[in-house]
Amino acid sequence: MDSWGTRRAIVVGAQGGVGQAICDGLRRRGASIVAVVRRPYSVIPSGCEVVLSPLDSPQAVLAACAAAALGAVDALFVASGAYAGGTAIEDTEAETFERLMWTNAGLPFYVLKGLLGPLRNARGHAVLIGALAAEEPRSGQAAYAASKSALHSMVRSAGRELQGSGATVNALLPSVIDGAENRRAMPQRDPAQWVSPVRLAELALSLAEPAALDLQGALIPVRAGL
Numbered sequence: 001m002d003s004w005g006t007r008r009a010i011v012v013g014a015q016g017g018v019g020q021a022i023c024d025g026l027r028r029r030g031a032s033i034v035a036v037v038r039r040p041y042s043v044i045p046s047g048c049e050v051v052l053s054p055l056d057s058p059q060a061v062l063a064a065c066a067a068a069a070l071g072a073v074d075a076l077f078v079a080s081g082a083y084a085g086g087t088a089i090e091d092t093e094a095e096t097f098e099r100l101m102w103t104n105a106g107l108p109f110y111v112l113k114g115l116l117g118p119l120r121n122a123r124g125h126a127v128l129i130g131a132l133a134a135e136e137p138r139s140g141q142a143a144y145a146a147s148k149s150a151l152h153s154m155v156r157s158a159g160r161e162l163q164g165s166g167a168t169v170n171a172l173l174p175s176v177i178d179g180a181e182n183r184r185a186m187p188q189r190d191p192a193q194w195v196s197p198v199r200l201a202e203l204a205l206s207l208a209e210p211a212a213l214d215l216q217g218a219l220i221p222v223r224a225g226l
């Protein structure tokens, strides 16, 4: 395994289910962790350097990135994201569309804008979390699918920009992730069919290790394997 003990990783959305699992995996490996979070509630992971920002405008995101990039950026994980669905396009509120576009596309764009330079300097690795639903959209998912499709396109383009730099950017595209919210929303479904946040986090960490150095701009579908 790569020597994570000398590496500094930034985690955006560190308080979400997947963000926490990524932080746990990084902590087990001895990495320095910078958690970028928008509010100081419940579970700011212990042992992390914290950058607190509302993350609600390009300026706020870029300022948070500048603060996070005061040290090396050896790895970047963007695990923030929002979901809304089950509503036909005619019935989707403008606010919902704008919120999804900002959270799933705008915010990651400005994170990349703020951190690709430092990532390139460190020959580091970025992993973003997209969504399989954007590649296989269902009825009622237009706004969500459009927002994650935008993220997927920017990862492919960023991969081209980083080609030959020693730095990489890739995305994992999970189906449904096992978590309290989904268990509440879909009590009739079997969570064993869903992607485990811990296994997703391990996969994300593996994309930031030397064995994945040749993976660039990839969109990797993740379905529960069991």
Ligand SMILES: NC(=O)c1ccc[n+]([C@@H]2O[C@H](COP(=O)([O-])OP(=O)(O)OC[C@H]3O[C@@H](n4cnc5c(N)ncnc54)[C@H](OP(=O)(O)O)[C@@H]3O)[C@@H](O)[C@H]2O)c1
Residues within 6 Å of the ligand: 013, 014, 015, 016, 017, 018, 019, 037, 038, 039, 054, 055, 056, 078, 079, 080, 081, 082, 083, 102, 103, 107, 129, 130, 131, 132, 173, 174, 175, 176, 177, 178, 179, 182
């Ligand atoms: N859950 C699923 O079934 C599923 C399926 C496919 C893809 N994904 C994607 O997988 C990733 C991780 O999902 P998860 O299950 O860990 O979700 P989660 O537990 O709901 O966590 C989402 C994280 O995103 C942050 N966030 C939400 N809106 C934000 C905003 N406007 N500005 C800044 N941060 C914001 C949240 O911050 P707060 O903690 O402050 O609320 C939280 O840290 C996300 O990109 C999600 O879209 C999830």
